Amino acid sequence: MSDFFTSSVLVATFASAIRLATPYLLASLGETIGQRSGVLNLGVDGVMLLSAFFSYWTVLQTGNLWLAVVVALAVGIIMGVLYGIITVFFEATQGISGIGIFIFGLGFSDLMFRQQVGTPKPVQRLPSVDIPVLADIPYIGEPLFQRSLLTYLAFALVPLTFLLLNKTTFGLNIRSVGENPQAADSLGVSVERTRFAAILIGNSLAGLAGAALVLQLGIFQPNLTQGMGFIAVALVYFGAWRPLGVMGGALLYGLVNATVLQWKSLGIIPVSISDLAGMAPAIVTIGALILLARRVNAPAALTKPFSRH
Amino acid sequence: MRKKLRIISSLIAVLGVLALGATACGSDDSSSGGGGALTMAIVAPSASDDLAFSQSMVDSVNALDRDITVQVTDGTFIVEDAAAAIRGYAEDGVDVIVAHGTQFGASLAEIAPDFPDTTFVWGTATDTQGLDNVFAYAPAADEGGYVNGVVAAAISETGIIGVVGPVEAGDAVAYINGFVTAAEAGGATVNVTYTGSFGDVALAAEAAEAHLANNADVLTGTAQMVVGAVGVASDAGVPWFGTQSNQTSLDPDLVVASQVYHWEFALEEMLQLRDNGTKGGQTFEINLANGGLVIEFNDGFELSDDVKAAADAAIAGIIDGSIDTGA
């Protein structure tokens, strides 16, 4: 155990936690915005897979990382438009449409990968960008300020999402259509347009999450996300629809994962129980939620399609 | 109530109409078989281009020096799906069907007796379940692990080596145990991480990062998710050892060597037996001695003559039985 509490190992563990948390954080923040407007999206994982594949493919073809990020964003927006049409205009049941999107993303990204790429080929990865001065701070400089731009963006989006939801008219609209769409509608807020916009933002962030994942790894494989999108949805509940809480959840989940891997590497967790230790991130997440014992109500209109008729 | 009835009934109607149309359109089934080229089919549990277990078999069949046509059904870990594919190929009259997954054994026991003229090739397995039209095969993965371990210990400067494994099971264990035995005999400390998943690339990458944080300067790993760990090794400039398929394409500069499964040696023997009228009933192991396991060194990675000699000595020792791989 003493091997773990050396500065270099702790720093590495923390850096690993931040890397692992980045895709979750992006996707969870997006899902938070969508759910605050009353729309549950269980298709996050599918959107992440599609954006991950297409941004990987873009790097493979062009070598241009930023184009790849743009492509991921575009995939997110396209899937957002699709999901918006399905859930807002067709008023389809949200749970099942999200699962439909997930299944489609899982299958289509796999299909495209096999047709276009086949055997996994490595591509360049997102470079880390040192933030001047801050990057040199001992202990916290490396994990926090020597990261990729998408990681900085993910964490910058935490306060931005908070401000958006709580300090802007648009945010007020989002919350009101999520709590009481009939009342919002009678006050002249367009429920459809607000929800559509929230869905677009949410899916764009899911798209970025896919890019963050694949560009951190520099490689794609069928079902690359392994259900990350579902965990991102779970973290929204963990964070009780608050950006800061969601960040706490993503960091906790990443940190437990990183610590378990570090302890496996150091032999603190013996090989014989490695799978049992793999249960830790999920157990800690549930346990923390029980201990926090927060009783926050979900947005009242969550999953309820709005219809004037 | 009634609207649900309508959804369902109309869907069934769609299926029915399409089924009729489809059967009408394409009823001229092209039945293969007859004379000409040997027909082979592979049923594999994961993707046929996974740079790992499934790909090793597809590559091997394609490497056979014979006039054959090959069909592949992959991604069928589920026994029932694989069984349907195996039976389907048998009904189509395919000559040799490779069931590339231990879990398909029980289905073979059901299917094989119904198709006595078909040869079924099943692995990894160490017996043929008493069926006389089934050949079984298995790799001695510990042998290549051992050779890789010898080289890894020799080139490590910190004396610490990291291993990224999936679930502690199957030939991953054999490979890793062989590797650990040799590397520890060479004076290195080996840290082994089983991530708990064959598919989680992100977790494999972070497992590799954890090894680097603990001063490992050589890495290896097994199963399809290691592509993430190879990426980390590339970034850190740390040498990598591969297994199952040749992984040099993942990093032409840093992949030192890969243990490659050349099933074609076992397959060729099976086909020859088939040519002479024996449709199955024997078990094959691929290993260093019979050329089924090959340590493919990457010319892009310079190894000193001493290290090369040590690797050759290890191979020779395993072949003549003087080295125990500890697996």
Add this chain to the structure above:
Amino acid sequence: MLNKVLGGLVPFLAALVAFAFGAIMLIALGANPFEGLEAIFDGAFGSGERLAATAVKATPLILVGAGITIAFRTNVVNIGGESQIIGGALLSTVVALGLPDLPAFLLVPLVIIAGAIGGGILGAIPGALKAYASVNEILSTIMLNLMMVQFMNYLLRGPLIDPYELEAGTRIPQTERLSDNAALPTIIGGTRFHLGVLIAVAAAIVAYIILWRTPVGFRLRAVGHSPKAAKAAGINVKRNITLALAISGSLAGIAGAILVFGSEGQRMVTDGSAAGFTSSAGFNGIVAALFGGLHPLWTIPSAFLFGALLTGATQLQRVLQVPSSLAVALNGIIVIFVISSSRVRTWLQTTLGNTNLFGKEEDDEDDEEINSTAEVTT
């Protein structure tokens, strides 16, 4: 009349459009779409044996779907089907390992009951967490899915591994071949059509009876309708939420037992993932349930439909050499199109100026859409 015809045509057209997408994908892959469709239908319905395979594939979907219905009618979401299937399979496997010599007429019911208990426990946990600790069930069921995969891997490569695998050094993470006395007997000789299919259908009928013909079901639906009103009427809301997820889980658990004892393998084996054991039945069952309008009985044909697509997909890949992921993508498209089509139908009907030709619909069974995540305030 016109609107009625048109209304009925909409989901039909939606499915047709979805299949057209599938055809486009097939053409893009250089395959003949008619051959593709033929392969799917031939694979799913082409012979008695294949029909049986389709029914077997539908079996876990029926069970999970029926369970989903009960949970959703109580206004709780259950996306923990995967963990509950695994839980049921593990417990029934342990029972069969421990009591291999029991005669079949005892052991078969016993493994099914063990499956129900195993799945029920994994349903009761998120139920109790929701009811008594305010932990949202979407979060807890997703987390339990992750946990049970690792737990399954641990058991199958450790305590429950086939001793032969250790001896031979192959170490495949699987149990030994389980007692033949526990095997679900095949009903139609020469096919895989086994007792499990009938159990699933019976379970769906029982789920229907529980929901609409018993006081238990009345309480569950009352809680689903309005927890406040239910509480005012003296119904224990917390207990009923736990109960709903427990029943839902136990149905999925039975599916787990059937996956083990209805398969030719007659053993549990893992590829390290949940889908490698469940074929994602925990998710596909949700889709089947929602396609069936969250009605246990309609789940049966709906599950059969998805079972057909899944079995047909294997044939599609084998015959045309196109990746099986095409069928997965097609499944997603079908779900999206058909689920979207109900709004188009109402729109068509209202534009054509006729409100309700069908008379009053049976109110209780049909009016509730899923309001999945409303928190229970007690």
